[in-house]
Amino acid sequence: MRRPVTMADVAAQAGVAESTVSHVVNGTRPVSAALRARVLEAISETGYSPNTVARSLATSNTHLIGIVMSALTNRFFVPVVAAIDSAGRRHGYSSVLADSRDRVDDEADAVNMLLSRRVDGIVLTPTAGDRAAVLDKLAAGDVPTVLVDRFADDRFDQVGPENTEATAYLVQHLATLGHDRIAFLSGRKGLSTTSERATGYRLGLERAGLAFEQDLVCSGKSAAATAERSVSGLLARRNPPTAIVSGDKEMTIGVLRALQRSGMRVPDDIALVGYDDLDFGDVLQPALTVMAQPVSEIASTAVNLLIRRITGKAKAMDPQRVQIATTFIHRESCGCALR
């Protein structure tokens, strides 16, 4: 375990002061060409690699952005990581990951870990539970934080998809095709995405002149298995719906399974549209008509906002609430081709 090369080693080798080495490494003050050359040579001779930990301790910034969300299930996880990496190529940021597993206590642990690691900023997707404690702590501290996907607290910058109009549009689309028994598969309680999409469903019905019927709404809890069960129940009723609007992609999978098991054909027997695009929604038979959210755009918007806060360019700015528009992808499962 040979001792790593330090800045002092480089300074000695080049015959200059440690601070001179620091300044050529960081470009923080003018250094004569002669010395700079000696230093650079010493650096490459010794194979010196700056110790970021020491630098962080001295400067009290880590250039680390913490990500708190469920790694396994949150669709923003990968794009957020990619956005930070991309920003990192410009500003030197990297990401530290802390899995919240979508549970309040794990979320709290995650945040504490990141705070302890002195990250410069945090990107967080709030869990559904009562996470007031975590958010309070974050709001009271001075680590810039941006909330992604779910709108939960106006003390923070928040970026998410537009839900209400998007869902209303799906409903109206089905209504235009003559459907009057349109079911809605709702997500997990306590998430803004869930409530906003539910609102959109009612709004769409209203605009289409259709009455809201409670028994056409069922909860899939944002999970494929639950959705499958709910929809099976729905189909078994005396008066089943003629169309379904699924609240997110996990649940859409569940719907598909339920439909296949019951032998119903989409869109012939029942129409299906959903919020969220599947990775390969086009190879399904029929191809799915969906409202797609631009995950990458949401992620990079959030990260850019965060970095502006971190670098102080947006110090005094009020917390932002940004909704990103979705895209309607018109394929076959709505049944339009049949008309």
Next chain:
Amino acid sequence: MRRPVTMADVAAQAGVAESTVSHVVNGTRPVSAALRARVLEAISETGYSPNTVARSLATSNTHLIGIVMSALTNRFFVPVVAAIDSAGRRHGYSSVLADSRDRVDDEADAVNMLLSRRVDGIVLTPTAGDRAAVLDKLAAGDVPTVLVDRFADDRFDQVGPENTEATAYLVQHLATLGHDRIAFLSGRKGLSTTSERATGYRLGLERAGLAFEQDLVCSGKSAAATAERSVSGLLARRNPPTAIVSGDKEMTIGVLRALQRSGMRVPDDIALVGYDDLDFGDVLQPALTVMAQPVSEIASTAVNLLIRRITGKAKAMDPQRVQIATTFIHRESCGCALR
């Protein structure tokens, strides 16, 4: 920007030495019940949060594991993160990500960044290019590193899926059904997964008593679009294959698209099996018969191996090469139901 609470603050508040605070926080030496109580009280009164950066500088370990792979495309990214997080709950590790974008120069940057951040270990999926320089540097240094997915260098611990027998099995399965013109869609050049699966293809043919024909092999470069084009070309030939073995899931998507465009039905007109399961391979019509690799198991095996190296429990151990068995998922696209 109030100054964060330090250990010195806690010590002052509790009226003890800083070292005492340190020892109660870390449990590194006995402290009398009386003092411990005072310290604990001071900690909660002040809201003290240990500064991991300072601790890292003092102990020269960061409890950080670096991940180098393409965040966007590598299927091990998420399970590796999850595995590290899970290990973290036991040993305090977190992950820092460095996106290689599957390109040699970005990979080198990524590794340097992680080294500079003094991560305790690295999980890396080697790119296809000539990355000898990076691996040499890693092998020469003393940061434990484990390679995942692709076997590229025996100086490191390596964990990946079993490719050869798995692919041979797929071929044999098709041969059993009477196919004698079985095409193979191969992945990107320069990856061990690609060459091993190609070997498996030939092995399968051989075992089935079928001759190898060069023009039944085409490259999809591990990408859906390329695969789609290749397969379209394949189908346009005077003597098209009666079955296709796809080398990975991206390419399987491409195959599906090509088949749909050409109006061919699976498995009636052509059989299709693939290496890798799709997330929702069961809702496709027909459901896909595939060889699935246990990504989570591979990821956690790699991480556990790495942590054992880091903690020194495997100091003297020779580099390990671990192949994890795949699982055959028998669904409909192979055409068995037809027989």
Next chain:
DNA sequence: ATGAAAGCGCTAACAT
């Protein structure tokens, strides 16, 4: 059982 003090490798005043 507790405290004092010397680093860990860097940055950033403060000299000159």
Next chain:
DNA sequence: ATGTTAGCGCTTTCAT
């Protein structure tokens, strides 16, 4: 333009 030096907040020997 360059060097000297005092921290950054912790851990860990060495005393007591």
